[in-house]
Amino acid sequence: MNIILLGPPGAGKGTQAARLQAERGMIQLSTGDMLREARASGSPIGEKVKAIMDAGELVSDEIVTALIGERLDTCADCGAIFDGFPRTKAQAEALDLLLAERGRKLDHVIELAVDEDTLVQRITGRFSCAECGTGYHDTFKPTNVPGVCDACGSTEFVRRKDDKEETVRTRMAEYRAKTAPILPYYDERGLVRRVNGMASVDEVAAQIAAILDGET
Ligand code: AP5
Ligand code: MG
Secondary structure (H helix, E strand, O other), rough: OOEEEEEEOOOOOOHHHHHHHHHHHHEEHHHHHHHHHHHHHHHHHHHHHHHHHHHOOOHHHHHHHHHHHHHHHHHOOOOOEEEEEOOOHHHHHHHHHHHOOOOOOOOEEOOOOOEEEEEHHHOOEEEEOOOOOOEEOOEOOOOOOOEOOOOOOOEOOOOOOOOOHHHHHHHHHHHHHHHHHHHHHOOOOOOOEEEEOOOOOHHHHHHHHHHOOOOO
């Protein structure tokens, strides 16, 4: 099964993708994570995208499409969860081609619907473990023991550079202008399923599970 998680910054794409990966053995393909890895490794692509990401703008279609293509080749039989990709009409068309070339198809485009003020609150409170990457939130998902990662026991945490309020506003504007308009592209094919992203993490996960299991 191949699915897209589509939604604005902070909608919960990464949170739900990590659950699906852990619970169903699907593979999360997050272009945001791939770009952050490229930056951390100091690769030429990483250097090229740094300023664009810090400004909250979109990286070029060519770069992200190439990253997704490479990653798809490493998981020929996996159930893929596209997280943060596609983000433009050109990327949506490129994904169709990448999948068709590999004899694969899209099963669902799951839209996480949320309101913008909640998103700012979610994003500005987000942090993750520097060691294992487990995601947390100051209010909505704190660690069980303050300052200690639940998953690996590390005491080092990081916050994303683009999680400042003014950058979040730019990321949302990019979403409204370039990404939301791809919904009709998938709607025409009857692929879009809308879930209430304002519900709790568990409730959103249950809504997604019902779709994947064909119960709704
Ligand atoms: P990317 O990393 O994809 O960021 P994003 O789309 O802005 O989304 P986020 O990762 O911020 O949010 P999310 O939906 O994953 O939410 P999360 O689960 O963390 O992209 C970053 C940048 O890379 C872009 O700005 C761009 O520059 C570049 N880029 C990436 N892909 C690109 C592409 N295809 N084309 C061009 N450029 C690209 O949740 C957020 C917080 O809320 C967490 O703290 C979480 O614990 C909490 N939370 C989650 N769900 C709930 C819930 N139901 N209730 C309460 N709290 C919740
Ligand atoms: Mg994410």
